[in-house]
Amino acid sequence: MNLQELVASHTDQSAVAATVEKSLSAAAADTHNAVIADLSERARERVKIVGKQLEQGQSLRLAGVPIAVKDNYLTFGAETTAASNMLRGFNAPYQSTVIERLENEGAIMIAKANLDAFAHGSSTENSDFGPTTNPVDETRVPGGSSGGSAAAVATGIAPVALGSDTGGSIRLPASFCGVVGYKPSYGLVSRSGVVAMASSTDVMGPLTNSVADSALILDVIAGRDKLDSTTIERGSDDYTRLDSDKKLKIGVVKEYFGDGVDEQVKAVITARLDALEQAGHEVIEVSIPATELALACYYIVVPAEISSNLARYDGLRFGHHTDSASSLDEFYKHSRSEGFGDEAKRRIMVGNFVLSSGYYDAYYKKAQQARTRLTDEFAAALEDVDVLAGPVAPTPAFKFGENTQDPLQMYLADVLTVGSSLAGLPAISVPAGQTTDEKLPVGLQLIGGHNQDLELLRAAKVAEEVQA
Amino acid sequence: MNDITTDDIRYIAGLSKLELTDEEIEKFQAELAKIVSYVERLGDAELGDLETTAQVSGLVNQMREDAVADPKASDNSLQRATREQLLENTVDATDAGYIKVNKVL
Numbered sequence: 001m002n003l004q005e006l007v008a009s010h011t012d013q014s015a016v017a018a019t020v021e022k023s024l025s026a027a028a029a030d031t032h033n034a035v036i037a038d039l040s041e042r043a044r045e046r047v048k049i050v051g052k053q054l055e056q057g058q059s060l061r062l063a064g065v066p067i068a069v070k071d072n073y074l075t076f077g078a079e080t081t082a083a084s085n086m087l088r089g090f091n092a093p094y095q096s097t098v099i100e101r102l103e104n105e106g107a108i109m110i111a112k113a114n115l116d117a118f119a120h121g122s123s124t125e126n127s128d129f130g131p132t133t134n135p136v137d138e139t140r141v142p143g144g145s146s147g148g149s150a151a152a153v154a155t156g157i158a159p160v161a162l163g164s165d166t167g168g169s170i171r172l173p174a175s176f177c178g179v180v181g182y183k184p185s186y187g188l189v190s191r192s193g194v195v196a197m198a199s200s201t202d203v204m205g206p207l208t209n210s211v212a213d214s215a216l217i218l219d220v221i222a223g224r225d226k227l228d229s230t231t232i233e234r235g236s237d238d239y240t241r242l243d244s245d246k247k248l249k250i251g252v253v254k255e256y257f258g259d260g261v262d263e264q265v266k267a268v269i270t271a272r273l274d275a276l277e278q279a280g281h282e283v284i285e286v287s288i289p290a291t292e293l294a295l296a297c298y299y300i301v302v303p304a305e306i307s308s309n310l311a312r313y314d315g316l317r318f319g320h321h322t323d324s325a326s327s328l329d330e331f332y333k334h335s336r337s338e339g340f341g342d343e344a345k346r347r348i349m350v351g352n353f354v355l356s357s358g359y360y361d362a363y364y365k366k367a368q369q370a371r372t373r374l375t376d377e378f379a380a381a382l383e384d385v386d387v388l389a390g391p392v393a394p395t396p397a398f399k400f401g402e403n404t405q406d407p408l409q410m411y412l413a414d415v416l417t418v419g420s421s422l423a424g425l426p427a428i429s430v431p432a433g434q435t436t437d438e439k440l441p442v443g444l445q446l447i448g449g450h451n452q453d454l455e456l457l458r459a460a461k462v463a464e465e466v467q468a
Numbered sequence: 469m470n471d472i473t474t475d476d477i478r479y480i481a482g483l484s485k486l487e488l489t490d491e492e493i494e495k496f497q498a499e500l501a502k503i504v505s506y507v508e509r510l511g512d513a514e515l516g517d518l519e520t521t522a523q524v525s526g527l528v529n530q531m532r533e534d535a536v537a538d539p540k541a542s543d544n545s546l547q548r549a550t551r552e553q554l555l556e557n558t559v560d561a562t563d564a565g566y567i568k569v570n571k572v573l
Contacts, residue, residue, distance in 0.1 A: 318557035368520035424524030
């Protein structure tokens with residue numbers, strides 16, 4: 001059942017209650033550590049409210065839709081921890097704009113989903129609440145950082161989960177778990193009330209069972225928000241108008257099929273692209289040469305922004321505070337050293353290194369120039385085609401512990417997703433098939449022009465439905 | 469460019485307000501050296517006088533009126549949040565709506 005059918009079936013409170021109770025039971029029976037906080041009390045209160053609204057004849061576009069929320073969205077009814085020891089016990093004094101917009105349309109938050117602490121990671125192994133396991137193969141990671149969200153959708157805990165994507169954190173777990181994961185254009189969805197990672201690339205978006213479901217969620221959450229001055233005007237009045245007869249021109253990014261990309265991943269993606277061609281769409285090769293600079297650029301720009309955003313954790317206003325300090329400076333240092341895990345410390349230090357006097361020009365300024373080149377090359381490539389295509393990740397889901405000993409190795413999982421993040425472009429992971437050996441899901445990544453999200457979603461629907 | 473030393477790590481940790489043990493300093497030195505050596509590939513790229521990009525929203529100078537709004541009438545929970553709610557997560561030592569801190573000097 002798609003979301004619109006689910007909403008249509010919710011004609012009164014008892015119908016909503018039945019759906020929500022089913023979700024809550026599934027969350028309670030979660031064996032993948034997808035869910036780390038319970039919102040059942042809040043959900044049951046919301047069922048009554050939504051029931052009353054339905055009774056009054058209000059039309060709610062998401063009436064009774066259960067949603068699992070990545071635990072870096074500020075939410076009433078449970079702690080918001082960002083899966084970090086630093087924020088354990090934090091009760092949000094307000095809610096994120098995305099949550100409020102969804103609730104205004106009748107959605108019901110049922111649980112908080114696991115993530116890499118502060119969304120720093122590509123496997124959800126970096127959660128201070130323990131890793132999430134991949135529902136397809138429990139010996140493997142679900143991807144990250146929105147691993148709990150992807151697993152929640154894949155196991156049917158909720159038909160929708162919210163994620164955040166700074167360099168691939170929605171698309172990568174969607175690819176690894178076999179669901180749809182959509183990162184809208186930068187600025188199209190408000191960041192207000194979401195624990196900040198890197199403000200110039202952080203984007204909020206949904207993980208769902210289908211492209212149409214993601215489009216409906218976008219339609220509810222997109223657009224200007226006075227609480228986030230980086231939000232942009234909507235590019236479309238109606239993101240759910242996905243039907244189109246237009247034949248697509250698809251640009252396959254040749255750098256996304258390089259040496260580091262697994263042969264079985266290439267095979268799945270190529271098969272899907274061949275099917276699109278046979279269905280009458282034009283598939284051509286395009287080049288984005290700066291792709292080879294993208295990851296280096298990302299791991300300068302993003303840690304720099306992290307070092308600034310995570311400076312707010314002073315132990316005083318919120319978050320962990322130390323019991324042992326004899327001066328204010330010691331209070332800061334002890335609170336931060338006790339509260340942050342290794343990956344947050346690593347990124348804060350890389351950020352402060354590249355921003356420090358004497359290194360700024362060599363690293364940060366160079367990265368900002370590389371970002372210009374990358375953005376220009378994406379724009380040029382998109383002049384000729386409707387969407388760009390390639391794999392989401394160089395490999396299918398990897399085993400636990402495979403990349404934890406070497407932070408750089410873990411960073412390489414993002415090599416095909418960070419480019420579109422730096423350029424602010426909308427991108428989506430659509431399930432494209434499985435590897436032949438181990439039957440692991442592989443996601444096709446499609447990338448569109450900035451604020452051309454309707455066109456991207458239309459193309460994604462075509463790619464989702466084409467018979468391979 | 470530079471190889472990161474343990475002294476560099478001590479210096480950056482200070483900037484970051486982090487206190488590290490000697491073992492942590494050794495570990496982070498090895499890891500950061502590897503990360504920094506990877507990102508140094510940008511040093512070889514011909515980027516010339518290319519403009520820098522700091523943000524990609526396409527927006528400039530978002531202004532708003534500097535006016536006091538009625539918090540109770542607001543449609544969002546951030547503007548409705550009370551002083552008490554905002555202080556709820558502070559360090560225990562709040563006094564009459566203020567946060568007490570350790571001595572600075």
